[in-house]
Amino acid sequence: MANLEALQTSTKSVGTLTASSRPPRIAVAGVSGYAGGELARLLLHHPALEGTKPTFLGRAGEAEVGPSTSLEALHPYLTGPGAAESNPVYSFSWNRIVDEGIEVLFLATPHEQSREWVPEAIERGIKVVDLSGAWRLQETRNRDVYRLKDAKPALADELQAEAVYGCPELHRNAIKRARLVANPGCYSTSMILALAPLVQAGLVDLDHGIVCDAKSGVSGAGKAATTKTHFMYAADNLSAYNVFGHRHRGELLEQLHLDSDQIQFTPHLLPIPRGILATIYLRLKRPTEPAAISAMFSDFYRDSPMVRLYPTPHLPQIQHVVRTNFCDIGFELAPDGKRMVIVSCLDNLLKGASGQAVQNLNLMCGWKEQEGLL
Ligand SMILES: NC(=O)C1=CN([C@@H]2O[C@H](COP(=O)(O)OP(=O)(O)OC[C@H]3O[C@@H](n4cnc5c(N)ncnc54)[C@H](OP(=O)(O)O)[C@@H]3O)[C@@H](O)[C@H]2O)C=CC1
Numbered sequence: 001m002a003n004l005e006a007l008q009t010s011t012k013s014v015g016t017l018t019a020s021s022r023p024p025r026i027a028v029a030g031v032s033g034y035a036g037g038e039l040a041r042l043l044l045h046h047p048a049l050e051g052t053k054p055t056f057l058g059r060a061g062e063a064e065v066g067p068s069t070s071l072e073a074l075h076p077y078l079t080g081p082g083a084a085e086s087n088p089v090y091s092f093s094w095n096r097i098v099d100e101g102i103e104v105l106f107l108a109t110p111h112e113q114s115r116e117w118v119p120e121a122i123e124r125g126i127k128v129v130d131l132s133g134a135w136r137l138q139e140t141r142n143r144d145v146y147r148l149k150d151a152k153p154a155l156a157d158e159l160q161a162e163a164v165y166g167c168p169e170l171h172r173n174a175i176k177r178a179r180l181v182a183n184p185g186c187y188s189t190s191m192i193l194a195l196a197p198l199v200q201a202g203l204v205d206l207d208h209g210i211v212c213d214a215k216s217g218v219s220g221a222g223k224a225a226t227t228k229t230h231f232m233y234a235a236d237n238l239s240a241y242n243v244f245g246h247r248h249r250g251e252l253l254e255q256l257h258l259d260s261d262q263i264q265f266t267p268h269l270l271p272i273p274r275g276i277l278a279t280i281y282l283r284l285k286r287p288t289e290p291a292a293i294s295a296m297f298s299d300f301y302r303d304s305p306m307v308r309l310y311p312t313p314h315l316p317q318i319q320h321v322v323r324t325n326f327c328d329i330g331f332e333l334a335p336d337g338k339r340m341v342i343v344s345c346l347d348n349l350l351k352g353a354s355g356q357a358v359q360n361l362n363l364m365c366g367w368k369e370q371e372g373l374l
């Protein structure tokens with residue numbers, strides 16, 4: 001623990017964001033991407049950040065003095081009315097981050113880049129909300145799918161153990177105190193929120209297994225077109241991929257405490273820009289009344305403002321969650337009271353990424369969890 005103790009001693013000054021009377025200074029790296037753009041939009045309109053502006057950062061580059069571009073040039077939909085001032089975007093540099101006194105760094109960057117930058121940020125006393133998958137998984141065998149490399153493996157191991165999985169509905173108190181929040185994957189969020197109440201209560205017949213069939217809009221793959229996401233492949237199509245090897249599988253196993261053979265997750269690419277619908281099939285151990293299941297979900301999410309529960313037999317749809325930070329959950333139970341189908345929907349860029357990241361910031365700052373998200 002030597003590395004971590006030294007690090008904690010050097011960072012006592014940022015121990016808490018909640019004690020401060022002013023909002024923290026925030027930077028967003030990866031602001032030119034889909035998730036980064038949505039994060040910029042949410043932070044610029046966040047009521048608790050009124051009068052302050054985040055620092056927007058692109059890739060590390062040579063031009064460190066002036067802005068490399070503007071937020072509005074990258075994301076025209078963020079342009080204000082009339083001759084509104086533009087928001088500069090700078091090349092990523094630790095000098096700028098330190099000079100500006102940044103206290104919270106959002107990383108909306110690829111996994112490999114986040115893995116590299118997080119230790120340095122923490123060493124400099126900066127709290128991090130990382131939107132990538134780099135720090136979500138505690139078990140090496142689950143994390144292997146990312147093929148991450150660490151410059152300082154011992155320090156990375158300690159930070160990994162400290163990282164809090166940023167699902168507010170499951171880890172609210174730990175997030176409030178966290179220095180490193182690993183924001184969950186988009187598919188994982190939809191499935192974990194649908195399953196956690198039943199799995200934690202021990203109601204699911206795990207010998208029969210759980211099947212998760214989830215479909216995502218194309219923005220889930222990021223802004224760079226690939227052979228699987230360009231128009232001629234994705235449009236007018238629906239395709240399954242990564243049937244046994246998707247990296248979100250590890251999040252399901254770790255967060256729901258399941259064995260590998262107890263759950264199957266198959267992702268699908270939907271020809272829409274954004275949104276996820278997960279259809280989840282399971283059996284309950286005992287015949288149960290729908291009202292008892294509804295009561296259990298309501299109780300579990302009693303204090304969770306970003307989860308909306310549908311009265312059975314109504315089921316959520318993507319069109320009702322897109323551009324919101326809600327995760328909508330509904331279910332139907334077969335007449336035998338055992339076979340159950342749950343449907344869970346969210347916007348992959350909001351509750352599946354940037355909105356959930358702001359939810360985590362709110363908790364870290366002691367603000368209302370839904371602040372700036374409704
Ligand atoms: N899209 C989604 O639905 C979700 C995404 N995420 C995660 O959020 C992160 C961002 O995703 P998304 O916005 O979709 O991805 P994009 O591909 O749209 O954006 C990636 C961003 O990272 C920047 N970037 C790329 N390479 C580097 C690098 N080597 N150093 C610094 N910056 C770099 C890009 O800059 P440039 O413009 O210069 O290329 C861009 O700003 C990823 O880790 C992703 O896995 C998590 C949940 C859901």
Ligand SMILES: CC(=O)N[C@@H](CCC(=O)OP(=O)(O)O)C(=O)O
Nearest residue numbers: 132133185186187216217220221
């Ligand atoms: C449609 C699509 O391609 N979706 C992405 C998941 C996006 C996500 O949640 O991001 P992380 O990479 O941060 O886990 C995929 O399946 O790889």
